[in-house]
Amino acid sequence: MRRLSAFNVVSLALGLAFLYLPIVILVIFSFNASRLVTVWGGWSLAWYRELLQDQAILDAAWTSLRVAALSASAATVLGTCAAVALVRMGRFRGRLLFAGMVYAPLVMPEVITGLSLLLLFVALNVDRGFWTVALAHTTLTMCFVTVIVQSRLIGFDRSLEEAAMDLGAPPLRTFLTITLPLILPAIAAGWMLAFSLSLDDLVIASFTTGPGATTLPIRIYSQVRLGVKPEINAICTIMIAVVGVATVLSSLFAKRSAIRRERGALAAQV
Amino acid sequence: MKRASSTRLVVAIPYLWLLALFLVPFAIVVKISLSQTVIASPPYRPLLDLAAGWEGLRSYVAHLSTDAYALLASDPLYLTSYLKSLHVAAVSTVILLLIGYPIAYGMARSPRRLQPVLVMLVVLPFWTSFLIRVYAWINILQRDGLLNEVLLALHIIDAPRAWLASDTAIYIGVVYSYLPFMVLPLYAALEKINQSLLEAAADLGCPRWKAFWRVTVPLSRTGIAAGALLCFIPIVGEFVIPDLLGGSKSLMIGQTLWTEFFSNRDWPVASAIAVVLLIVLVVPILVYERLQRRAIEGTD
Numbered sequence: 001m002r003r004l005s006a007f008n009v010v011s012l013a014l015g016l017a018f019l020y021l022p023i024v025i026l027v028i029f030s031f032n033a034s035r036l037v038t039v040w041g042g043w044s045l046a047w048y049r050e051l052l053q054d055q056a057i058l059d060a061a062w063t064s065l066r067v068a069a070l071s072a073s074a075a076t077v078l079g080t081c082a083a084v085a086l087v088r089m090g091r092f093r094g095r096l097l098f099a100g101m102v103y104a105p106l107v108m109p110e111v112i113t114g115l116s117l118l119l120l121f122v123a124l125n126v127d128r129g130f131w132t133v134a135l136a137h138t139t140l141t142m143c144f145v146t147v148i149v150q151s152r153l154i155g156f157d158r159s160l161e162e163a164a165m166d167l168g169a170p171p172l173r174t175f176l177t178i179t180l181p182l183i184l185p186a187i188a189a190g191w192m193l194a195f196s197l198s199l200d201d202l203v204i205a206s207f208t209t210g211p212g213a214t215t216l217p218i219r220i221y222s223q224v225r226l227g228v229k230p231e232i233n234a235i236c237t238i239m240i241a242v243v244g245v246a247t248v249l250s251s252l253f254a255k256r257s258a259i260r261r262e263r264g265a266l267a268a269q270v
Numbered sequence: 271m272k273r274a275s276s277t278r279l280v281v282a283i284p285y286l287w288l289l290a291l292f293l294v295p296f297a298i299v300v301k302i303s304l305s306q307t308v309i310a311s312p313p314y315r316p317l318l319d320l321a322a323g324w325e326g327l328r329s330y331v332a333h334l335s336t337d338a339y340a341l342l343a344s345d346p347l348y349l350t351s352y353l354k355s356l357h358v359a360a361v362s363t364v365i366l367l368l369i370g371y372p373i374a375y376g377m378a379r380s381p382r383r384l385q386p387v388l389v390m391l392v393v394l395p396f397w398t399s400f401l402i403r404v405y406a407w408i409n410i411l412q413r414d415g416l417l418n419e420v421l422l423a424l425h426i427i428d429a430p431r432a433w434l435a436s437d438t439a440i441y442i443g444v445v446y447s448y449l450p451f452m453v454l455p456l457y458a459a460l461e462k463i464n465q466s467l468l469e470a471a472a473d474l475g476c477p478r479w480k481a482f483w484r485v486t487v488p489l490s491r492t493g494i495a496a497g498a499l500l501c502f503i504p505i506v507g508e509f510v511i512p513d514l515l516g517g518s519k520s521l522m523i524g525q526t527l528w529t530e531f532f533s534n535r536d537w538p539v540a541s542a543i544a545v546v547l548l549i550v551l552v553v554p555i556l557v558y559e560r561l562q563r564r565a566i567e568g569t570d
Contacts, residue, residue, distance in 0.1 A: 008379050011372035012388070018369075019395050019449060022406035025416060029409060036414075082284035089281055098281075101288040103559045107500060109507020109551070111524045112544045115531065116295030119541070122312050123298050139291040142284065150566055171277055193397075200399040203509055207531075217401050224405050224514060233409070236402040243397050251390060 023240060030233035047234040057235060060219035064199055067130065067215060071137035072194035078138065079145025079194070080187055084175075086146070087153040105143045113140060114207030121208060128210030136208040137198040144197060145190035152186030153179075192250055196243055296548070303541035304334045314537050338542035348526065348543065352550065355523040358437070358512075359505040362444040363498050366452040369445065370497065374456035375486075378463070389457065396450040404443050404514050411439055411515070439515035440522075444505055452497040458565075459493025460486070492561060499558040503551055523547055 030048075034041030051057060082102055085092075105113060117136045121128055160182070164174040180187075202217040209215065216235075223232055305314040316333035318326065342348045377388045395403065410416045411433040418430040433439055463486060471481035487494075509524035516522070521529070523543065531540040 004376070004379055004381075007372070008376035012376035012380070015369070015373035015376070015449075015453075016391055018446070019392070022403065022410060022446065023395065023398065026402070026406040026409055078284045078287055081280045082288075085281040085284065089277075092281060094285070098285055098288070099563060100559055101292050102284075103562045104555060105292060106562075107503040107555060107558055109504055109524060109547065111507050111509055111527045112299075112548060113292075115527065115540060115544050116299045117291065119298045119302055119537070120291070120295040135291065139287070142287070146284075147562075147566065154566065196397050196399075200401065202401055217399065220401055220405070221510075224401075224408065232405065236399070236405065239402060240398050243399075244394065247390070247394055247397055 026233055027237045027240065030230065030237040032230060032233075035230060047230040048238075051231050051234050051238075054231065056214075057216070057219055057231075060214045060216045061235075063130065063213055064216035067134050067137060067205075067213075068195045068198035071134045071141060071198045072191050074134075074138040075142035075145050075194040076187060076191045079142040079190055080149050080183075082142065082146040083149035083153055084179075086150055102143050102146050105140055106147070110201070110203035111207075114204040117204065118207040128208060129213040132208045132210065133205050133213060133215065136204050137194075137201060140201070140204060141194035141197050144193050145187075148190040148193065149183060149186045152183045156182055188250065192246060196246075199239070299541045299544050302537055303338050303545050304336065305538050306335050306337055307536050307538050312537070313535050335538075338538040339546075341539060342542055342546060348523075351521050351523045351526040352546070354520050355506045355508075356550075358440060358444065358522060359502050359508075362441055362448070362505055363502045365441065365445050366448055366501050367494065367498060370449060370452035370456055371494075373449075374453045374460055374493075377453070377457045378460035385461070389454070392450050392453050392457075400447060401510060403447055404511055407439070407443055407446065407515060408434065411442070434515060435517040437516065440512050443511040443515045444508065447511060448501045448505065451500045455496035455500060456490060456493040459490040459496075463489045492565070496558070496561050496565065499554055499561070503554050503558065506551060507547060 031043050031045070032039075032041055033044035033046060082098075086095075086099060086102070089095075114136070117132075117139070118128075121132050126132060160178050161174055164178050165171070169177070200217065201215075202221050205215045206218055206221075209218065216239075220232060220235065223229060301318075302314055305316060307313060308315045316330050318330045322329075373392075377385060377392070380388060408415075413430050413432060413434070415433070417433060418427070421427045422430065467485055467489075468481055471485055472478070476484070507524045508522060509528055512522045513525055513528070516525075527540050527543045527547070530536045530543060
């Protein structure tokens with residue numbers, strides 16, 4: 001029997017308050033009519049209107065969205081392959097190095113990853129810009145996708161796959177018709193994480209970008225260095241709203257598909 | 271067992287990708303850390319001229335230099351920077367453990383139905399931009415910010431204090447940003463603990479605090495190690511938080527690398543800083559990988 005003690009409740013409440021209070025304050029002040037960030041001048045959408053006229057921010061946001069969509073999609077394909085390789089291929093040659101290269105970027109300081117990728121692009125004499133940032137983000141985020149898909153692959157029952165193989169389905173077909181639908185929620189979650197990590201990254205993008213490919217975090221960072229501005233609060237609020245809605249929707253989706261799966265399993269037993 | 275070529279591609283494509291874009295770049299960093307700065311494009315010499323064949327390679331090796339490392343060793347700026355980073359990372363990790371453990375413990379003891387919601391609540395801030403979360407603290411910590419106003423209103427302080435541009439601000443920013451990374455592995459370990467062990471301890475007359483210390487904490491060891499490393503390693507190389515919240519008196523090593531690269535355009539020194547940082551972090555990274563392999567694959 002689990003019982004929450006008063007200590008448990010208080011530490012949970014304080015912990016969540018600590019996590020959310022700064023974000024809530026930021027959101028509230030984005031609707032502040034006053035230019036002074038700390039003086040409350042009544043509710044207003046002035047900073048959102050101003051944002052719509054800031055072409056530089058809009059361009060940067062568009063660049064970021066394109067980089068994030070492209071790199072998240074590439075990272076999802078690569079990361080899923082890597083997860084399948086790690087879970088299903090047994091002990092192939094060089095597996096230890098492979099696993100090492102998958103897990104290391106999760107903790108590697110970004111300045112090191114950013115610098116090394118930039119030096120690679122310079123050595124290859126590639127023009128830096130949109131594509132180099134997308135390549136860099138793909139490399140970083142594929143490792144996160146791998147970890148998410150990997151834990152899903154380990155967690156599920158292999159008997160369905162084995163049944164398909166026994167009935168003569170070739171490996172690729174088994175993967176596409178049996179495995180892929182089962183791990184789809186993890187793949188979707190991996191894509192979303194990759195997308196938001198790419199949208200978020202400042203350091204690696206700063207190293208690997210070139211003229212004409214300013215991403216949103218780079219733009220925000222250069223503004224923030226000049227001081228707090230209400231427009232920044234507004235753009236941050238929009239980003240928080242987008243991520244919040246997407247996360248809640250995806251968790252509802254995952255729950256629905258889990259319920260449907262359980263019902264299917266029940267029906268099969270009856 | 272012979273594998274079809276399509277199966278082999280599943281390994282080969284991500285493998286080659288990571289070799290080309292993760293491992294090879296490190297070799298290039300090492301190579302450039304052994305060169306000298308020049309005002310040119312690219313801003314370092316010697317350049318490896320493969321077209322010149324054997325002669326080119328020999329002249330390249332003859333011109334390699336360890337000047338960048340000599341500078342790192344002779345100018346105390348760099349040593350101070352490394353030490354400050356390690357210090358900030360170590361202290362923050364301890365603070366994160368002290369704050370994160372009670373939160374994770376509370377989550378693990380919550381009713382089963384509530385746990386997924388709590389996990390999502392902890393993960394959600396991690397999905398919102400890192401930069402935004404650091405920026406949110408500038409709003410609060412600046413001179414006419416909310417913290418000063420609240421403290422003034424409560425008569426805890428008489429005059430506004432400068433919270434920004436200090437080490438305190440760095441610690442607040444780091445602890446805030448990395449808290450989910452600490453809580454989640456701790457929760458994963460605590461949630462697995464069999465409650466009957468604690469009941470057994472209670473039945474045998476063990477007080478609750480002692481059962482916590484002798485049963486719960488040792489059983490959550492892997493979570494503690496994973497959370498600590500998942501925070502410590504990236505914090506050592508952190509750039510955004512100290513740059514936006516910290517002062518300019520002493521820099522963390524991520525900032526020093528950034529300055530060498532972007533302001534001084536000294537690529538060899540920036541590369542040498544990265545190489546030394548990697549050497550400092552290689553043991554924690556390998557330990558982390560071992561834990562990760564064990565946690566995910568259940569093997570060693």
